[in-house]
Amino acid sequence: MGKLLVENKTIVTPGEELAEGMDFLPAEGTFRDKDKIIASGLGLVNINGRLIKTISMAGRYIPKRGDTIIAKVTDILMSGWILDIASAYSAVLSVKEAKDFIRRDADLTKYYDIDDYIITNIIRVTSQRLVDVSMKGPGLRKLIGGRIIKANSNKVPRIIGKGGSMVSMIKQATECSITVGQNGIVWISGSPEKEIIVVKTIKKIEQEAHISGLTDRIKTFLEKETNKKINIEKVE
Amino acid sequence: MSYTKRNDGRKFDETRPIEAKVGVIKNADGSAYFKIGKTVAYAAVYGPRGIHPKFLQNPKNGKLRCFYNMMPFSSMGERVRPGANRRAKEIAMVTEKALLPIIDLIEFPNSVVDVFIELPQTDAGTRCAGICAASMALADAGIPMKDMVASVSIGRVDDKLVVDLDYSEESYEDGTVADIPIAVISRTGEISLLQMDGKLSREDLKKAIEMAKQACSKIDKIQRDALKKKYEVKNE
Structure with missing residues (x-):
């Protein structure tokens, strides 16, 4: 009979034994060594029935197909742009994947210049981590104004919250427009004082993401910072 | 004359007092501080990130690159x-080889993980302190790791085997000295670093x-506690 060696939602370090016996199955962030399941990184244990996985607490963004990210133009090619996507790899946006039709001899800097930030979508990732992105889709555009901050990409699900509850609460409290890229880059636009509050809130979420009762703590934090009451509808 | 009492009054199998902390360098992806007696090591991890020049890239695996520097x-x-x-x-080379068996960079082809070890204060045992700090910093950076590695130097001062030599023992003048830095992979007990300076009989080795295995298991616990402490719930 299998035996669990750790409790759910505890923090484990690489090489820690999580379970014994063949009843449990290793998932993401774990591996099997003979009859034991071992953590393969620093993370939060998540036990789901027979599956044991660890949710990583740190690490660079790993590009995945379908992710909407915020990227920075770092170079311009003959027929596209090179983007920094806050990962170990850069991405390429081809002119074919730009929003409108671009003529062959057009000046590409007119569309996206070096150092511009864009919201874009990953359409392809190869085994060698070559990344292709596209601007075709709703909400994909060049970012003008506002400020960019970099957050830990592993905390993005907590920044967004269940069904977008956390980010909409911050938007409601600060009246800023906020876009969170899956790669951890966040774009904020609003009045300067309110933008600072958003930055502080996101830093707080990053630090306390693994501690339960996050939404309530962020709510009180935002109420204190903005001096106004927030009504949130519970998202189930 | 034989070495009957250690210069600083420690037991023969006792290490110097150890202090460990992670997340000490804000701009790094992962960082750690490891202090053993008067020897202090900082390790900073950057990456996985792109590697240049291109001939250094390995399309089959990520690369680990270590740097060691005494200030x-x-x-x-x-x-x-x-x-x-x-x-x-x-x-730097032996540190790299001591760390390679525990890290798994197969997911990051053509990239590099850089480990910088800086020693602001030294009193013998720097490579061991550096390896301990680097192992913690790699875990803190969220690099996929099978295990952690701890390291300590064992020595023979005159006729006695001692754990964790300090400089006064390393330069003991009333007899011969041998110094053996050893790194042990914590879970499996495998040895990833073994060097020897001086002469030692087979039995003594x-x-x-x-x-070393006993001392390393103690160090390993300190390393893991330091990693967990970063994510501890703070009572406000």
Whole structure:
């Protein structure tokens, strides 16, 4: 009979034994060594029935197909742009994947210049981590104004919250427009004082993401910072 | 004359007091501080990130690159000339080899993980302190790791085997000294670093390895506690 060696939602370090016996199955962030399941990184244990996985607490963004990210133009090619996507790899946006039709001899800097930030979508990732992105889709555009901050990409699900509850609460409290890229880059636009509050809130979420009762703590934090009451509808 | 009592009054199998902390360098992806007696090591991890020039890239696997540096006024002797020297290059190489068995960079082809080890204060055992700090910093950076590695030096001072030599023991003048830095992979007990300076009998070497394994299991616990402490719930 299998035996669990750790409790759910505890923090484990690489090489820690999580379970014994063949009843449990290793998932993401774990591996099997003979009859034991071992953590393969620093993370939060998540036990789901027979599956044991660890949710990583740190690490660079790993590009995945379908992710909407915020990227920075770092170079311009003959027929596209090179983007920094806050990962170990850069991405390429081809002119074919730009929003409108671009003529062959057009000046590409007119569309996206070096150092511009864009919201874009990953359409392809190869085994060698070559990344292709596209601007075709709703909400994909060049970012003008506002400020960019970099957050830990592993905390993005907590920044967004269940069904977008956390980010909409911050938007409601600060009246800023906020876009969170899956790669951890966040774009904020609003009045300067309110933008600072958003930055502080996101830093707080990053630090306390693994501690339960996050939404309530962020709510009180935002109420204190903005001096106004927030009504949130519970998202189930 | 035999070595009956250690210069600082420790037991023969006792390490110097150890302090460990992670997340000490804000701009790094992962960082750690490891202090053993008067020897202090900082390790900073950057990456996985792109590697240039291109011929250094490995399309099948990620690369680990270590740097070891003693700061100019870190030692008790003469000022250390800044920059890499023959000794630093060798230690960087053995550190890399000590860490390679535990990390898994198969998911990051063509990229590099850089580990910078800086020693602001030294009192012997720097490569061991550096390896301990690097192992923690890699875990803190969220690099996929099978295990963690702890390291300590075992020595023979005159006729006694001692754990964790300090400089006064390393330069003991009333008899011969042998110094063996050993790194042990914590879960499996495998040895990933074994060097020897001085002469030692076969039996003594066997005993030394046993002593190292015991000392390393203690260090390993301190390393893991430090990693977990970063994410501890703070009671406000």
